[in-house]
Structure formats: C-alpha cells, structure tokens
Amino acid sequence: MNLQDISGQRQLAFMQQFDYIREAGTPAEHKAAEAITKELASFGVTGVLEPFTIDTYAVDKVTFTVTEPYEKTYTVAAYGRCGSTPPEGVEAPFLYAENGDDISLAYAAGKIVMVNGPMRPDLYQKVVTAGAVGFLTIGGTPIDTGADRTPEGRALPRLKETPIQGAVLHHLDAIEIVERGASRARLVVRQHETQATSHNVIATIAGSDLADQVLTLTAHYDSVPAGKGAYDNMAGAAIIMELCRYFAAHPPRRTLQFIWFGAEEKGLLGSRHFVTKHEEELSRHQFNMNVDLAGQLVGGTVVGVTGDIAICHVIEYMAREIGLGLSTKHMVWSSDSNCFAWKGVPAMTLNRDGFGMHTRHDTLDLISPWSLQRSAQILGYIADRIANITAMPFPRTIPQEFAETLSRQFNR
Numbered sequence: 001m002n003l004q005d006i007s008g009q010r011q012l013a014f015m016q017q018f019d020y021i022r023e024a025g026t027p028a029e030h031k032a033a034e035a036i037t038k039e040l041a042s043f044g045v046t047g048v049l050e051p052f053t054i055d056t057y058a059v060d061k062v063t064f065t066v067t068e069p070y071e072k073t074y075t076v077a078a079y080g081r082c083g084s085t086p087p088e089g090v091e092a093p094f095l096y097a098e099n100g101d102d103i104s105l106a107y108a109a110g111k112i113v114m115v116n117g118p119m120r121p122d123l124y125q126k127v128v129t130a131g132a133v134g135f136l137t138i139g140g141t142p143i144d145t146g147a148d149r150t151p152e153g154r155a156l157p158r159l160k161e162t163p164i165q166g167a168v169l170h171h172l173d174a175i176e177i178v179e180r181g182a183s184r185a186r187l188v189v190r191q192h193e194t195q196a197t198s199h200n201v202i203a204t205i206a207g208s209d210l211a212d213q214v215l216t217l218t219a220h221y222d223s224v225p226a227g228k229g230a231y232d233n234m235a236g237a238a239i240i241m242e243l244c245r246y247f248a249a250h251p252p253r254r255t256l257q258f259i260w261f262g263a264e265e266k267g268l269l270g271s272r273h274f275v276t277k278h279e280e281e282l283s284r285h286q287f288n289m290n291v292d293l294a295g296q297l298v299g300g301t302v303v304g305v306t307g308d309i310a311i312c313h314v315i316e317y318m319a320r321e322i323g324l325g326l327s328t329k330h331m332v333w334s335s336d337s338n339c340f341a342w343k344g345v346p347a348m349t350l351n352r353d354g355f356g357m358h359t360r361h362d363t364l365d366l367i368s369p370w371s372l373q374r375s376a377q378i379l380g381y382i383a384d385r386i387a388n389i390t391a392m393p394f395p396r397t398i399p400q401e402f403a404e405t406l407s408r409q410f411n412r
C-alpha cells in the first residue's frame with residue numbers, strides 16, 4: 001500500500017457533512033446513513049442499508065427536590081431504562097454514598113441514594129440490594145458554566161428488573177446539597193418504552209483468489225443525543241470510508257466488507273444485529289477491524305485486541321514496518337468489535353482517545369487531518385497486509401476468558 005494515497009483532508013471534508021447530532025433511530029441518523037451510501041456511490045461502490053428495530057425510551061418527566069431541611073428543586077436528567085416512579089414520585093431520606101462501597105451503603109435502606117456513578121449494572125444491583133428506593137449519580141465537572149450546568153441524561157443497559165429509578169445531578173449541585181445537609185428528598189422519574197428503526201450500511205469489495213475469506217472494517221456513525229459525535233465516531237466512519245475508496249481501486253485477495261453501524265451508543269445494537277442476521281456467513285469471517293474514537297490531534301493510537309495474543313504481535317510488527325506509533329492491549333474492548341468476538345471472530349478496535357466524549361464538546365473543531373491520515377494509514381496498512389497474505393498470521397480463536405466475559409455481557 002502506498003501510504004500517500006491516504007488523505008486526511010478528504011476524510012475531514014467527508015466529515016463536514018455530518019455536523020449534526022445523529023441519535024440512533026432518529027431521522028438524523030437515517031439521513032447520515034443515506035449520506036454514507038451517496039459517498040460510496042461517488043466512487044462506484046454500492047452501499048446497502050440494513051434496517052433493524054431498536055427498543056428505546058422516552059422520558060416524560062423528571063424532577064428532584066430536596067424537601068428537608070430546606071426546599072429546592074434541582075435540574076436533573078433521567079436515567080433511561082430504569083422504569084418509572086409512581087406519578088407523585090418517591091419521597092425518602094437522602095444519603096450520599098460516595099463510590100457505593102459496602103460501608104456507605106450500610107445506611108442506604110429506604111433512602112434516595114446519591115453515588116458518584118456512572119451507574120453500571122453491578123453498582124445498580126448493589127444499591128438495590130442495599131434497600132435504596134431511588135438513586136442519583138453525579139455528572140459534569142466543577143468548572144462548568146452556562147449550558148454545561150445542565151446534566152446529561154444517561155441510561156442503564158437493558159436489565160431484567162429495575163425496581164428503583166434514578167437521575168443525574170450536576171457536580172456543583174451535588175456539592176451544594178451535601179454541604180447544606182439535605183436529609184430528605186423527592187424524586188420523580190416517568191418514562192415509557194418505544195421502538196425506532198436504525199440502519200447499518202454495508203459495502204462489499206470482492207476478493208480475488210481468496211474471496212471466500214472475509215475481513216470486516218467497521219465503525220459506528222450514530223452519536224449520543226448530547227453531542228455531534230465527531231471523534232466518537234464520525235472520524236472512525238471517515239477512516240473506513242477512506243479505506244473503502246482505496247480498496248475499491250486496489251482490490252485485495254480476500255473479500256473486504258465495510259460496515260457503518262447504527263445504534264452503537266444504545267448498546268452495540270447495530271453490530272449485534274449484523275452478527276445475528278449474518279450468523280451463517282460468519283464462519284467465513286477471519287478478522288474484524290473496528291475503529292471507535294479517532295481524529296483528534298493530541299492522543300495516541302491504541303489497538304484493543306479481542307482474539308489470540310499473536311494478533312498483538314502481528315499488529316505491532318506491522319506498525320514497526322511503517323514506523324507509525326501504536327500500542328496494543330489484549331482485552332475485551334467496549335465497542336462493536338465485541339459482537340464479532342462474541343460470535344467467535346477475532347476482533348480489534350483501533351482507538352485514539354480525545355476530549356469531550358459523549359458531550360456537546362465533541363465537535364469537528366478538534367478534528368485534525370493529520371490525525372485522520374495517520375490512523376487511516378495504520379489501519380489501512382494492517383488491512384492491506386492481512387487481506388493479501390497467503391495464510392492468516394494468527395489462529396481464528398477467542399481466548400476462553402474473553403469468551404466467558406463476552407457471553408456474560410451479551411446474555412445478561
């Protein structure tokens with residue numbers, strides 16, 4: 001691969017079309033999917049839209065009021081997917097339980113409990129078991145002003161039972177209520193479940209003599225509702241678009257499939273739909289190369305590998321060949337690559353961390369052509385070598401410990 005064929009400027013120009021919030025299941029996400037197919041068509045590749053239904057939620061009402069020893073209503077955002085309180089809410093003593101350790105939670109029975117959060121399933125279970133009747137977590141930072149003083153909503157992953165409801169309180173308000181000695185509070189959370197349609201976009205570049213072996217290059221194009229998701233993850237979408245353009249002009253020996261996933265931010269729903277719908281084809285899949293978080297200048301490339309340790313060595317060797325820095329981590333990464341690994345296909349996620357994830361600050365302003373070019377060169381080189389190598393350079397296995405973690409995660 002001639003690395004100079006990879007353009008950062010072209011990727012940035014592509015990204016500029018997507019300067020809007022693309023929450024899964026909304027018309028904006030659909031518009032982005034259509035724009036991806038248009039871009040593919042501009043260099044003669046067909047993008048196929050695969051729709052799927054997502055279960056989502058809508059918040060009808062959320063309020064949090066300290067009732068004793070003073071009365072004040074604070075601006076909060078609801079936790080999605082944790083059900084509804086009675087219409088009048090729950091009123092109970094208030095407790096700040098810090099990180100949710102066992103000692104702090106020993107006082108939680110019958111109370112509305114504030115923890116630092118975010119609320120993950122294991123912490124939620126602990127708070128429920130401790131007897132809490134509602135929860136708050138803390139969002140934002142102590143230096144926030146203006147629009148940033150409004151906390152962003154969060155959601156639990158889908159759980160079988162959600163006996164208590166919760167909301168997010170801003171960091172500065174959390175300080176105030178503890179310092180003012182809040183002892184009683186009322187929490188109202190009302191929401192309902194609803195359905196929407198999201199889409200994956202799939203483009204295939206057929207291989208030559210090894211066409212029955214498939215490699216995937218993937219990135220999600222949806223964003224959180226709070227922000228425009230430039231580095232998370234339109235940059236990833238741009239990187240695989242640039243590589244799709246390259247490989248359309250330089251078809252490799254193995255088949256390459258490029259997939260732009262919808263609804264990643266709702267819990268890897270697009271990739272989960274893909275590996276379920278295409279389960280029968282997966283025996284031909286050799287490797288998934290995913291990108292999630294990219295494009296900002298200050299950062300470094302980390303490749304999270306969920307597969308045999310040999311993949312780490314192969315990737316580090318290739319990076320040494322082209323002299324572009326990266327490090328590898330052998331672990332279960334939390335991105336779309338997980339769905340492939342869950343189904344037994346070795347997978348990796350290329351990641352370049354940055355500023356402002358899942359906030360309104362994740363915008364195009366911090367996206368750098370230098371960074372986009374570099375990440376696309378690294379990923380393109382890896383993909384090119386693996387797509388053309390005579391025999392795959394690592395086994396098609398998932399370490400037992402990773403397989404168990406993934407199966408727990410997906411069968412929850």
Ligand SMILES: [Zn+2]
Nearest residue numbers: 232233292293
């Ligand atoms: Zn992401």
